[in-house]
Amino acid sequence: MSLPWTERYKPSNLKEIAGNYPAVEQLLGWVRSREDGKATTKRAVLLTGPPGTGKSVAVGLIAKELDLDLVEMNASDSRTEELVERVAGGASLQGSLFGRKGKLIFLDELDGISGREDRGGLSAILRVVKESRYPIVMAVNDPWDPKFRSLRDACEIIQFRRIRSPSIEVQLRRIAKLNGVAVDDALIARVAERAGGDLRAAINDLQMLAEGRKALKDEEVGMLFSRVQERGIFDVMKSIFSAEGCLEAKIAAEGASVDPEMLLQWINENIPNQYPDPADREFAYDWLSKADIFMNRVKRKQMWDLFSYAIELATGGAALARRGEYRFTRYNFPRRISMLSATKEVRGNKKEALREIGGGMHASMKKVATEYLPYIEIIEGAGATGGGALSRVAGSKET
Amino acid sequence: MFKAVLADSRVWKNVIESISTLVEEGVFLVDPTGVRLRAMDPSRVAMVDMELPKATFESFECATETPVGVNFEDMKNIMKRAGSSEKLELEKGDDEARLKLRFKGKSSRTFSLPLLDLSKDELSAPRIPFNVTIKTPAGTLLEAIKDAEVVSDFVKVNAEEGQLKISANGDRGEVDVVITKESGEILSMEMKEPAHALYSLTYLSKMMVASGLSEIAAIMFSTDMPMRLDFNLASGGKIVYYLAPRMEAE
Numbered sequence: 001m002s003l004p005w006t007e008r009y010k011p012s013n014l015k016e017i018a019g020n021y022p023a024v025e026q027l028l029g030w031v032r033s034r035e036d037g038k039a040t041t042k043r044a045v046l047l048t049g050p051p052g053t054g055k056s057v058a059v060g061l062i063a064k065e066l067d068l069d070l071v072e073m074n075a076s077d078s079r080t081e082e083l084v085e086r087v088a089g090g091a092s093l094q095g096s097l098f099g100r101k102g103k104l105i106f107l108d109e110l111d112g113i114s115g116r117e118d119r120g121g122l123s124a125i126l127r128v129v130k131e132s133r134y135p136i137v138m139a140v141n142d143p144w145d146p147k148f149r150s151l152r153d154a155c156e157i158i159q160f161r162r163i164r165s166p167s168i169e170v171q172l173r174r175i176a177k178l179n180g181v182a183v184d185d186a187l188i189a190r191v192a193e194r195a196g197g198d199l200r201a202a203i204n205d206l207q208m209l210a211e212g213r214k215a216l217k218d219e220e221v222g223m224l225f226s227r228v229q230e231r232g233i234f235d236v237m238k239s240i241f242s243a244e245g246c247l248e249a250k251i252a253a254e255g256a257s258v259d260p261e262m263l264l265q266w267i268n269e270n271i272p273n274q275y276p277d278p279a280d281r282e283f284a285y286d287w288l289s290k291a292d293i294f295m296n297r298v299k300r301k302q303m304w305d306l307f308s309y310a311i312e313l314a315t316g317g318a319a320l321a322r323r324g325e326y327r328f329t330r331y332n333f334p335r336r337i338s339m340l341s342a343t344k345e346v347r348g349n350k351k352e353a354l355r356e357i358g359g360g361m362h363a364s365m366k367k368v369a370t371e372y373l374p375y376i377e378i379i380e381g382a383g384a385t386g387g388g389a390l391s392r393v394a395g396s397k398e399t
Numbered sequence: 400m401f402k403a404v405l406a407d408s409r410v411w412k413n414v415i416e417s418i419s420t421l422v423e424e425g426v427f428l429v430d431p432t433g434v435r436l437r438a439m440d441p442s443r444v445a446m447v448d449m450e451l452p453k454a455t456f457e458s459f460e461c462a463t464e465t466p467v468g469v470n471f472e473d474m475k476n477i478m479k480r481a482g483s484s485e486k487l488e489l490e491k492g493d494d495e496a497r498l499k500l501r502f503k504g505k506s507s508r509t510f511s512l513p514l515l516d517l518s519k520d521e522l523s524a525p526r527i528p529f530n531v532t533i534k535t536p537a538g539t540l541l542e543a544i545k546d547a548e549v550v551s552d553f554v555k556v557n558a559e560e561g562q563l564k565i566s567a568n569g570d571r572g573e574v575d576v577v578i579t580k581e582s583g584e585i586l587s588m589e590m591k592e593p594a595h596a597l598y599s600l601t602y603l604s605k606m607m608v609a610s611g612l613s614e615i616a617a618i619m620f621s622t623d624m625p626m627r628l629d630f631n632l633a634s635g636g637k638i639v640y641y642l643a644p645r646m647e648a649e
Binding site: 069070071073083086087088089090091093094095096097098099103133 | 439440441442443445446525527599601602623624625642643644645646
C-alpha cells in the first residue's frame with residue numbers, strides 16, 4: 001500500500017512549511033523561551049486555524065528542531081478526560097525516556113471535545129496546563145466555540161491562516177514533478193483554487209487525479225466533486241437562494257453548520273424576505289411543505305435516509321422560485337423558537353381545552369382542533385382564541 | 400506466513416496482559432528467529448520490549464518477517480478464554496489480514512482476530528548507562544510497590560551498598576521498604592555508584608503485571624535516569640520495561 005502523498009511529501013524541516021511563516025516563527029519563539037525557562041505570558045499555546053494549514057506539521061518539526069520528546073494526543077475521542085490524564089498528565093510529570101532535555105506536549109483536534117458531555121475533558125486539560133513542567137501546545141479549528149472560553153483565557157493564541165492559492169500551487173507543482181507527472185498549469189490552479197486554502201485537501205485531490213499517471217490535462221479536474229467546507233449559515237442561505245438549479249442548491253446546503261431540521265426553519269423564515277411576489281412565495285412554500293412531509297417521516301419512522309429528499313425539495317424549491325436575478329437579502333434567524341417560548345402559556349391553555357372538549361365529545365384532540373374548535377370559536381365570537389373563552393366552553397360541556 | 404505453537408496457552412495470555420497494561424495497539428514482528436514487540440505507551444513515558452525466541456515455542460515456522468498489528472484489548476479478551484492445559488496455535492496466512500488463535504485441548508477452538516495496519520517504525524530502545532543492577536524475587540518487588548501505593552502515587556528508589564530501599568510519602572502517610580542482601584532477598588547486586596530516583600507508581604504497578612511470569616525481577620537504574628525492569632520468562636523469552644523518572648517537585 002502506498003503512502004498518502006500528504007505523508008510522503010511532508011516537509012522535513014521548518015523552512016519547508018508552506019505559508020504561515022509568522023505563525024510558525026511565533027510558535028518556535030514561544031517554545032524556545034519556555035524551554036529556556038524565561039517567563040512567557042501564558043503557560044500554553046492554542047493554535048487556531050482551518051484544517052490543512054500546517055498546525056500539526058509545525059509542532060512536529062519544532063519538536064524535531066529543538067530535540068524535544070513529542071507527546072501527541074488526538075482529542076477527538078469520547079474518553080477525553082481519561083485520555084488527557086493518562087497521556088498529557090502522565091507525560092507532564094515524568095522525565096524523558098530517551099534522555100532528551102525536554103518535551104513538547106501536543107493536544108491535536110480539540111474540536112472533537114463536546115462541551116457538554118465531556119466537560120471533564122476540558123477541565124482535565126486546564127489542570128494539566130497549570131501543572132505541566134513542559135510546554136503544551138493545542139490545536140483547534142474554531143477557537144470561538146463557547147466551550148473553549150476558559151481555554152482561550154489560559155493560552156496564548158497563534159493563528160494559522162488559509163494558505164494562499166499561489167503557495168499551494170508551488171507545492172502541487174513540486175509534488176507532481178517528483179512523481180513524474182506532467183501537469184497542466186491550469187489544472188494546478190484549479191485544484192489549488194477549489195481546495196480553499198487547505199493544502200492537505202489540495203494534495204489529496206492531486207493524488208487522486210494523478211497517481212499512476214504520466215500526464216494530466218485541465219478537463220480532468222471535473223472528476224473531483226467540489227469540496228464541502230463548513231460555512232456560516234448566512235452564507236449558506238445566500239448560496240441556496242441564489243443557486244442556479246436544484247443540484248447547486250443542494251450542494252450549497254451541504255456545507256451548512258446547522259442540522260437539516262434547523263436548515264428548513266431557516267428557509268421557512270426567509271422565503272418571504274427573499275421573495276416579495278406572492279406567486280414566488282407560493283412556489284417556494286409548496287416545495288418546502290413537501291420537504292416537511294419527508295422531515296416528519298424521518299422523525300416518526302426513524303428513517304434517516306429520507307433527510308436527503310427533504311433537503312433537496314426544500315433547497316430546490318427555494319432556489320427555483322426565483323425568476324430573474326438574485327436579489328440581495330438580509331436573512332433572519334428563525335423566529336420559531338422564540339415564538340414557541342412566547343406562546344407557551346397560550347398553547348398550554350388551548351391544549352387543556354382541547355383535551356376537555358375531546359373528552360366530552362368522544363373525539364381525539366386532533367379532531368377537535370381541526371373540526372370542532374373553529375366553529376366553537378365562531379360561536380364564541382371573533383377573537384376568542386384566548387384560553388379564557390375556550391375553557392369556558394370546555395367547562396360548559398362538562399356541566 | 401507463520402505458524403507457531405505454544406505448549407501452554409497461558410504463557411501467551413500473560414504476555415499479552417503484560418503488554419496491554421501499557422499499550423493499546425502495537426505490532427508484533429514475527430521472523431524466523433521468533434516473535435518480538437517493542438511499543439511505547441501513548442504518553443511516551445514507558446516502553447515495553449518483549450521477546451519470545453523460537454525456542455519458547457513447541458513448533459515454529461516462519462519464512463519471512465511478518466508484521467502483525469493488533470489491538471491488545473481485543474486480543475486480551477480472546478486470551479481470557481484460554482483454558483488451563485490447552486495448547487495455543489498462532490497462525491497467519493500470507494494475504495490474510497487476520498490472525499488465527501487456536502486453542503487445542505479437549506476440543507479445538509479457533510478465534511480469528513482482525514489485524515491492524517499500523518506503521519512499523521522501529522523504535523530504538525533507550526540507551527542508558529545503568530549504575531545499579533539488582534536482582535530480587537519478583538514477588539518481593541511486587542509487595543514493596545503495593546505497600547508504596549497505599550500512601551502515594553510515586554516512589555523513591557534508593558540503592559546503597561547491600562540494600563535497596565523503596566520509600567514513598569504522601570498526604571496519606573509514609574512507608575519505607577528495605578530489601579537487604581543479608582535477608583537473602585537481594586539475589587545479586589552490581590553497583591558502580593549509589594543511585595536514587597523517583598518513579599511514578601501508576602506506571603510501575605502496571606509493569607508489575609508481568610511479575611506473574613517470572614520468579615525474578617531485575618531492576619536497573621541510575622540517579623534521576625530511566626529505570627529498566629527485566630522479567631525473564633521461565634519458558635524462555637523476556638519482557639523488559641523502561642520507565643522515565645518522575646521529576647522532583649519544584
